[in-house]
Every structure is written in structure tokens, then in C-alpha cells.
Amino acid sequence: MAGELADSSSRKKEALFANREEFARIVPLLRERGYAVIGPTIEQGAIVYAPIDSVEQLPIGWTDRQEAGMYRLERRADDAWFGYVVGPFSWKQYLFPPHTKMSESLLTAEGWEFRAVEDDAPMYAFLGVRACDLAALAIQDRVFMNGPYVDPVYEKRRRRALTIAVNCTQAAPTCFCASMGTGPHCRYGFDIAVTELSDGFLLEVGSERGEEIVSGLATSAATELQMAEAHQRRARAVAQITRKLDTHDIRNVLLSQLEHPRWQHVAERCLSCANCTMVCPTCFCCSVEEVADLAETRVERHRSWDSCFNWNFSYMNGGIVRQDIRARYRQWLTHKLASWIDQFGVSGCVGCGRCITWCPVGIDLTEEVAVIRGEAT
Amino acid sequence: MSTAACAGVRPDSAHPWVATPATIVRIDQEVPGVATYYLELCDEKARSDYRFQPGQFNMLYLPGAGEIAISVSGDPAAAGPYAHTIRRAGNVTGSLWQLKVGDKLGIRGPFGSGWPLGECQGRDVVLVAGGIGLAPLRPVIYSLSKWENELGRRVLLCGARSPETLLYHSQYLQWIEAGWQVETTVDRASPDWNGHVGAVTLLLERLRSVDASRAVLFCCGPEVMMKFSAMVALRRGWSADRIWISMERNMQCAVGWCGHCQWGPAFICRDGPVFRYDRIAPFLDVPGL
Amino acid sequence: MAEKPRLAVLKFASCDGCQLALLDLEERLLELGESVEIAFFLEASSRIEPGPYDVALVEGSITTPHDKERIHEVRRQSRFLITIGACATAGGIQALRNWADHEEFLRAVYAQPQYIAALEKSTPISDHVRVDFELRGCPINPSQLYEILRSLLHGRRPRTPAHSVCLDCKRRGTVCVTVARGIPCLGPVTQAGCGAICPTYDRGCYGCYGPAAQPNLVSLTSHLISTGVSQQEVVRTLRGFNGYSPEFRAESDRLAPP
Numbered sequence: 021m022a023g024e025l026a027d028s029s030s031r032k033k034e035a036l037f038a039n040r041e042e043f044a045r046i047v048p049l050l051r052e053r054g055y056a057v058i059g060p061t062i063e064q065g066a067i068v069y070a071p072i073d074s075v076e077q078l079p080i081g082w083t084d085r086q087e088a089g090m091y092r093l094e095r096r097a098d099d100a101w102f103g104y105v106v107g108p109f110s111w112k113q114y115l116f117p118p119h120t121k122m123s124e125s126l127l128t129a130e131g132w133e134f135r136a137v138e139d140d141a142p143m144y145a146f147l148g149v150r151a152c153d154l155a156a157l158a159i160q161d162r163v164f165m166n167g168p169y170v171d172p173v174y175e176k177r178r179r180r181a182l183t184i185a186v187n188c189t190q191a192a193p194t195c196f197c198a199s200m201g202t203g204p205h206c207r208y209g210f211d212i213a214v215t216e217l218s219d220g221f222l223l224e225v226g227s228e229r230g231e232e233i234v235s236g237l238a239t240s241a242a243t244e245l246q247m248a249e250a251h252q253r254r255a256r257a258v259a260q261i262t263r264k265l266d267t268h269d270i271r272n273v274l275l276s277q278l279e280h281p282r283w284q285h286v287a288e289r290c291l292s293c294a295n296c297t298m299v300c301p302t303c304f305c306c307s308v309e310e311v312a313d314l315a316e317t318r319v320e321r322h323r324s325w326d327s328c329f330n331w332n333f334s335y336m337n338g339g340i341v342r343q344d345i346r347a348r349y350r351q352w353l354t355h356k357l358a359s360w361i362d363q364f365g366v367s368g369c370v371g372c373g374r375c376i377t378w379c380p381v382g383i384d385l386t387e388e389v390a391v392i393r394g395e396a397t
Numbered sequence: 398m399s400t401a402a403c404a405g406v407r408p409d410s411a412h413p414w415v416a417t418p419a420t421i422v423r424i425d426q427e428v429p430g431v432a433t434y435y436l437e438l439c440d441e442k443a444r445s446d447y448r449f450q451p452g453q454f455n456m457l458y459l460p461g462a463g464e465i466a467i468s469v470s471g472d473p474a475a476a477g478p479y480a481h482t483i484r485r486a487g488n489v490t491g492s493l494w495q496l497k498v499g500d501k502l503g504i505r506g507p508f509g510s511g512w513p514l515g516e517c518q519g520r521d522v523v524l525v526a527g528g529i530g531l532a533p534l535r536p537v538i539y540s541l542s543k544w545e546n547e548l549g550r551r552v553l554l555c556g557a558r559s560p561e562t563l564l565y566h567s568q569y570l571q572w573i574e575a576g577w578q579v580e581t582t583v584d585r586a587s588p589d590w591n592g593h594v595g596a597v598t599l600l601l602e603r604l605r606s607v608d609a610s611r612a613v614l615f616c617c618g619p620e621v622m623m624k625f626s627a628m629v630a631l632r633r634g635w636s637a638d639r640i641w642i643s644m645e646r647n648m649q650c651a652v653g654w655c656g657h658c659q660w661g662p663a664f665i666c667r668d669g670p671v672f673r674y675d676r677i678a679p680f681l682d683v684p685g686l
Numbered sequence: 687m688a689e690k691p692r693l694a695v696l697k698f699a700s701c702d703g704c705q706l707a708l709l710d711l712e713e714r715l716l717e718l719g720e721s722v723e724i725a726f727f728l729e730a731s732s733r734i735e736p737g738p739y740d741v742a743l744v745e746g747s748i749t750t751p752h753d754k755e756r757i758h759e760v761r762r763q764s765r766f767l768i769t770i771g772a773c774a775t776a777g778g779i780q781a782l783r784n785w786a787d788h789e790e791f792l793r794a795v796y797a798q799p800q801y802i803a804a805l806e807k808s809t810p811i812s813d814h815v816r817v818d819f820e821l822r823g824c825p826i827n828p829s830q831l832y833e834i835l836r837s838l839l840h841g842r843r844p845r846t847p848a849h850s851v852c853l854d855c856k857r858r859g860t861v862c863v864t865v866a867r868g869i870p871c872l873g874p875v876t877q878a879g880c881g882a883i884c885p886t887y888d889r890g891c892y893g894c895y896g897p898a899a900q901p902n903l904v905s906l907t908s909h910l911i912s913t914g915v916s917q918q919e920v921v922r923t924l925r926g927f928n929g930y931s932p933e934f935r936a937e938s939d940r941l942a943p944p
Binding site: 131133 | 412413417420461463487502646656659667668684
């Protein structure tokens with residue numbers, strides 16, 4: 021049903037198989053139905069999520085090599101379409117955009133007139149959403165849609181968006197979704213889930229909207245052999261995940277260690293540059309600014325991504341609350357892994373590893389947590 | 398942290414970020430640098446729907462200057478206009494200061510948790526206010542002055558920097574007549590001041606008229622003052638779950654989205670500003686949280 | 687305001703680029719002309735109105751004995767003094783001479799160095815007089831200047847964002863050039879304002895807007911050096927348009943003591 025978020029967990033449909041040529045038709049099929057297709061593609065030396073109009077724009081035959089503070093594209097030995105993990109972008113770029121004009125105010129003879137700005141974003145089809153990012157979408161749903169107030173920009177975009185998930189068949193050294201219980205297997209929150217096989221794709225339908233799209237492709241019931249290959253490939257991703265984050269009682273562990281010496285240790289390395297919060301698929305901090313003419317008779321309010329790492333983010337009349345990098349890193353980490361649970365009932369971390377890769381000095385939150393727990397030094 | 402169930406009715410707006418116009422119908426100069434603005438919602442439906450709980454706040458919006466969270470300081474039972482007591486401090490309040498009666502601005506709200514008046518039932522009530530911290534407590538005074546159910550003693554302990562900065566002092570007599578014990582203290586006395594000198598916590602220390610073991614404490618003022626008031630109260634026999642404080646942080650969205658007002662596990666805008674002390678006590682001790 | 691505030695644009699040692707940024711406001715410049723009286727702005731008009739001025743925009747650094755005197759007169763004539771650009775706020779690219787022998791430079795550049803009266807160092811305006819607001823950038827961002835003037839016209843204290851260039855890279859969808867391509871970049875320690883231009887064109891940030899708030903330079907330079915960038919290269923990167931800003935200067939001097 022249109023407008024309903026995919027609840028794939030309740031569906032137990034048998035898996036289907038589409039060969040590469042057939043699956044390639046999904047992009048034009050989506051476009052015919054009015055979707056703007058956003059998928060992984062190579063730009064600026066990385067795999068980003070951008071509008072695509074053909075599967076040829078996918079990073080076919082490419083992969084990513086990632087470690088703390090380092091990302092490189094590399095050629096694969098094969099021509100896999102989805103043979104990489106996650107890059108510097110996340111889907112929040114499209115649902116919670118970096119800049120949004122929220123409202124307009126006009127000074128008339130009768131005083132101020134306030135208007136909401138109608139969001140004219142297209143209907144998105146997200147192609148290639150990994151399990152960690154499905155979890156991230158579900159987390160931002162809680163932030164922007166499931167509380168007493170609903171963010172109209174996010175909600176409209178999210179309800180209309182179609183989600184085509186892709187199961188990871190490999191993992192990067194920065195991945196730790198298994199620790200966070202979010203992946204690598206896509207189990208919920210998709211309209212269609214795809215596992216790439218050697219000669220095509222195994223498709224699982226997660227919603228009526230997904231079913232309608234898949235019915236436009238020539239598919240066959242997946243064979244035992246194909247199912248086994250899919251299983252084996254997904255298992256390879258699981259086996260490759262080496263990074264761990266111990267989440268046991270993590271809320272209490274972190275909130276009871278607010279004066280741990282490790283916060284100072286990490287503050288000496290942290291640049292407070294905000295990169296981790298920008299690449300994080302769940303971070304939602306933002307600021308609103310007034311954009312006006314000199315006379316201030318026509319004023320717009322613009323919302324932009326902001327970050328708890330910014331020095332004046334905690335500014336109030338009495339001064340700046342989180343005055344040093346120690347306080348700001350502590351805020352970010354304890355919010356992400358601990359107080360997020362108080363606020364939204366789930367962890368704010370999905371284990372995608374972006375904050376590790378894209379930290380310019382390679383700070384690794386899993387290592388920081390381990391030290392604070394007393395497991396490492 | 399559980400959200401206090403104190404949701405008010407807010408102006409009907411499909412968009413939580415968009416303000417509703419309001420007119421300034423009266424401005425009272427209170428003490429130096431502090432004035433109370435009485436705002437009337439322009440839209441009739443918004444006006445008839447608007448209700449607030451003592452302790453809740455509105456976002457006041459001045460296009461071009463920005464928005465600021467201001468607690469509602471008037472009588473919750475009155476149908477409006479709504480009082481907002483504002484201290485001139487930064488850019489937005491500075492711009493508000495330039496407005497006159499008849500000028501318009503935007504309003505969103507009410508937001509946040511209020512003081513849990515239900516907890517006062519059958520108990521002694523002590524309000525501890527520091528400076529402009531009396532503003533969010535004044536609706537409690539109005540409400541409890543006409544409280545029809547059983548109530549113990551009602552005490553207001555008020556601290557200010559100097560005698561001339563005691564907020565709402567022209568109303569103290571009225572409140573005393575309504576049954577309140579009003580005690581004041583100042584940091585710096587003037588020659589004609591005969592009252593107490595020192596921190597408001599001293600008044601709490603010396604307060605003998607209430608039964609601490611069955612009293613409720615609502616406290617609002619600078620963070621350090623609230624922290625020490627709670628410590629004194631605990632020492633005097635208050636139970637930590639009968640103490641409430643009202644916190645302040647920068648707020649931009651007021652609905653838990655922008656992240657600015659985070660404090661430990663809470664969003665001040667959504668889970669606060671009024672918190673039960675035992676739930677947040679550990680975080681009051683952490684600098685830079 | 688009953689009368690239009692009077693604006694002056696004044697120049698010290700600089701390239702005029704920041705003054706030109708004011709002209710880059712284009713149609714908004716006309717709007718500005720309606721709100722303020724432009725009393726002194728030689729880049730735009732040879733008409734010179736004497737002070738005092740409500741707002742003075744001061745471009746350039748102090749490099750000559752004459753300018754060292756003149757800035758005090760400018761300060762006396764100005765109610766609100768704003769320095770515009772890297773020269774005025776940090777000494778500019780000409781402050782590179784602060785690490786060298788300026789007599790030697792004079793001899794190398796001028797045929798008759800005895801006619802040149804230049805100070806040994808190029809210094810920011812704030813080293814000489816009280817400055818009410820510093821607008822960063824090489825050159826400044828016209829939109830930031832517009833926002834500052836808007837604040838002042840409405841009696842508010844001006845503010846510019848203090849965040850790093852990284853935030854703006856991410857907002858505009860620029861992939862990190864350091865992480866993805868190993869290009870040294872000052873973005874994490876540089877204040878935003880330019881709109882993250884260089885990384886968007888595949889280059890590292892040059893630090894044109896000067897140090898971000900509380901820049902952790904030791905961590906960044908240590909990391910760059912550990913990933914194979916030479917210490918010499920790091921020092922050269924730090925000693926750019928804002929090389930003489932206290933933070934960048936301290937770090938380059940730590941790595942290469944003068």
C-alpha cells in the first residue's frame with residue numbers, strides 16, 4: 021500500500037531469481053513509475069549514492085578498501101554490481117537533506133505572515149540499501165516520525181520512498197553491524213531485498229509495492245542451488261566481520277564513566293571536525309538560520325545539518341556548555357551508544373563503520389568503548 | 398527517562414517548525430533588564446485551543462533575529478493573553494526589546510514538561526526561585542492559590558542579586574494574602590534593605606514551617622543554585638523524588654530534533670525542562686555535559 | 687535608524703580582493719546603498735566623505751610605519767570597526783616575511799631599497815587597535831559580509847559560523863579528499879566560510895578562513911606526518927594566507943622552530 025512503510029518481516033514469500041539482464045530492467049521500470057532512482061555510483065573517488073538512470077552507472081567491477089581514516093576504490097577481479105560496502109554518503113542525504121528551506125515570513129501591513137515551504141522532492145527509489153542502512157532508516161523514522169511531532173519534510177519523502185535492499189556478500193574491516201544486531205542480512209524494512217549471485221540476483225519481496233515492481237520483471241522461482249549460493253555469499257560477509265563492539269549493558273557502562281580518563285585521551289586526537297557526525301546515517305543534529313533581506317521584511321528559515329562537535333553548538337546565554345573537545349566527543353559517543361536508548365528506545369549506532377573510515381585521523385569508536393569498558397588499554 | 402505527561406494543547410499547525418502570529422498587547426517593565434510581554438494569538442481558533450501547563454515554554458520568533466524559548470509566566474487558568482517574562486540577554490531578546498505594544502511576532506508552543514501540580518495534593522509545597530527563575534514558577538503560584546483540594550503549607554523562597562531585582566515584588570503581598578509564606582533574600586543589600594542577605598539556599602536551610610518529609614520542592618534558577626538547593630533539601634529530609642528542577646539549554650526546534658538542548662540522556666525541550674531530581678541528579682554533577 | 691549609518695571601506699597592505707567581494711554583492715549592493723551611506727569606498731567612488739563612520743570595514747595588514755599611525759586615526763573615526771580578510775585579521779600572505787629577513791627581501795625586490803619604509807613584520811589590525819569584529823577569508827565571502835551588515839543594521843551582535851570546512855564539504859556532498867585520496871587538507875582545522883571550494887575541486891583546503899575554533903593542530907599534523915607527508919610540506923601548508931594567525935603560527939613554529 022502506498023504510503024505505508026515496508027514491513028517485510030511479516031511476509032514470507034519464496035525467493036525469486038532474475039538474471040542480470042532482467043534485473044537491469046528494474047531501473048527503467050522504476051523510472052516509468054515516477055521514481056527518481058538513487059543508487060551507488062562512482063564520484064569523486066568514492067562510491068556515493070546519486071541519481072542513476074541505468075545499472076551501467078553502478079560501480080560494476082569495483083570495490084572499496086576501508087580502514088580507520090582511509091578509503092580507496094579498487095578494481096575487483098569480477099564484474100559484481102554490488103561488490104563493496106558503504107561509502108561516505110548515507111540515505112539521510114535524501115530524507116533529511118543537508119539544507120532545507122523550512123518556512124517563510126513576510127511582513128505585511130497586518131504584521132507577520134508565516135508560511136511553511138512545500139517540499140517538492142521527487143519520489144525516491146533507493147537501490148542498494150545495506151542492512152545497516154535499513155536499520156539507520158528505522159532509527160531516523162523514530163526520530164522524525166514516531167514521536168509526538170512529525171517532521172513533514174522527512175515524513176513525505178520517507179513514506180513515498182521505495183527501498184531496494186542489497187545483502188552484503190563481503191565486509192570491510194570497519195564493519196561491525198553484527199555487534200549492533202543490524203546486519204549483514206537484510207531482514208526487515210525493505211520493499212525488495214536482493215542478493216547478488218554469480219549469474220544474477222535472488223529477490224525477496226517485502227511489500228506490495230515491491231511485489232508490483234518485481235512482477236514487472238521476468239523471474240523464476242529460485243532453485244535450491246541458487247538459494248544455497250545466496251546463503252553462502254551472505255555467510256561470507258558474516259565471516260569477514262572482525263570488528264566488534266560489546267553492547268552488553270552499554271548504556272549504564274558509558275553513562276557511569278563520564279569522567280573516565282579516556283575522554284581526555286581521545287580529545288587529544290579528535291579534531292572536533294564533525295566528519296563522523298556528517299557521515300553517520302543516524303545523526304540528526306541541525307541548526308536553523310534566518311536568511312533575510314537587509315530590511316528584514318522577507319525572511320526564510322533554513323535548516324542545515326549541524327554537529328555536536330561544533331564549538332558553539334551548545335551555546336547559550338551563559339556561555340558554551342561543552343567548552344572542550346573532551347566534552348564534545350563524550351557527548352557524541354554517549355549519545356550515540358547510550359542516551360539514544362533513553363531517547364528513542366534503540367541504540368543510535370548501526371555498526372556501518374563510516375565514522376571510523378571517514379575520521380581524518382582514524383579514531384575508532386569501538387576501540388574507545390573497549391578502553392572505557394576496561395577491556396583494552 | 399520518562400517524559401512527564403504534561404502535554405498542553407498547541408496552536409493548530411501542520412508544521413511543527415512554523416510559527417503562529419501573535420500580537421503584543423501589553424508590556425510590563427519588571428526589574429532592570431526584565432520585562433513581561435503579554436501576547437495574544439491572532440488566529441481565533443489558535444486562541445481558543447491554546448492551553449499551557451505551569452512550567453511549559455513557548456518559542457517566540459522574530460523573523461530575522463531568530464527564535465528563543467521563553468516559559469509562560471502567567472495564570473494557566475486565564476484565557477490569555479499569555480505572559481512571557483524576558484530578560485534582555487542576547488540577540489533575539491535584544492530585538493524583542495525593541496518591540497512595542499501592537500507589534501507582532503511568531504509563537505510556537507507550548508512545549509515541554511510542566512511542574513507536576515498533582516504531586517502537591519495534600520502536601521506542603523516549597524518553591525525556590527533564583528532571579529528570573531521565578532517566571533516559570535509564577536504559574537504554579539497562580540494555580541495553587543486557587544487550589545480547591547487539600548494542600549499543606551505554601552512557601553515561596555525567592556533570591557535575587559539585589560533588592561531592586563526581586564522579580565514580581567509588587568505581587569508578593571497578594572500572594573501572602575492568598576496564603577503563601579513569601580521569603581526573600583538578596584546577594585547584595587542596599588542601605589534600605591532589612592531582609593535576608595545571602596543565597597536562597599540559606600532560606601531553605603532555615604525554613605521550619607514545612608514538614609520536609611512530606612513536602613514537595615519546585616526549584617528554578619541558575620544550575621548551581623538548583624544543585625545546592627537540592628542538596629540542602631535532601632539534608633533537610635526531602636525525598637529525592639519530591640524535588641523538581643527546571644533546566645535550561647539552547648533550543649532551536651523545541652520538539653527533540655535539532656539536538657541542541659541535549660543534556661545527558663534527555664532533551665531538555667522534550668523530556669524537560671522540568672525534571673524530577675532523582676532522575677537527573679548524577680548529571681548535575683558532570684561539568685560540560 | 688533615523689539617519690542612514692555611514693559606512694567606510696579602508697585599505698592597508700592588501701590586494702583589494704576583499705573590497706571587491708563587497709562589489710560582488712551585485713544587486714544586494716544596491717539594497718545596501720539604500721540602507722547605509724557609503725561615505726568612503728575608493729574601489730567604488732572617488733568621492734570621500736570625512737569621518738566619523740558608524741561602520742568601518744578595514745582591509746589589509748599593517749606593514750609600514752605610516753600605516754601603523756594611520757590605523758589609530760581610523761579607529762578614532764570608527765564606531766564599529768570590522769577587519770575584512772586574512773590580511774587584516776592575521777597579517778595575510780605578506781606575513782610570510784615574518785619568518786624571513788625583510789631587509790634581504792627589500793634588496794631582492796627593489797632597485798632602490800633605501801626609499802622603501804617597511805616594517806619588519808606584517809601584522810593584523812588587532813595587534814594595533816581594538817577590533818569589534820573580524821571577518822575571515824581570503825577573500826571574504828560577500829554573503830557573510832551582508833549578514834554582518836544586516837545584524838548591525840538591526841542592532842544585533844554579528845556572528846559567523848565557527849565550524850570546520852569539513853562540515854561544509856559534507857553538506858554539499860564533497861567526498862573527503864584526505865580519506866579517499868590521501869590529499870593533505872587543512873579543512874578539519876579551518877573555519878568554514880568559503881563553502882568548501884577547494885576540496886570540491888579535488889584539492890586540499892589551504893586554510894583561507896583561518897583556524898577553526900579550538901583547532902587540534904597537533905593531532906592533524908602528527909597524523910599527516912605519520913601517513914607520509916613530509917614535515918616540510920606540513921609547515922609550508924600551515925604557512926599560507928593565515929600562517930601568522932596565532933594557532934597556525936604556533937603549530938608551524940613547533941614543527942620548524944624559527
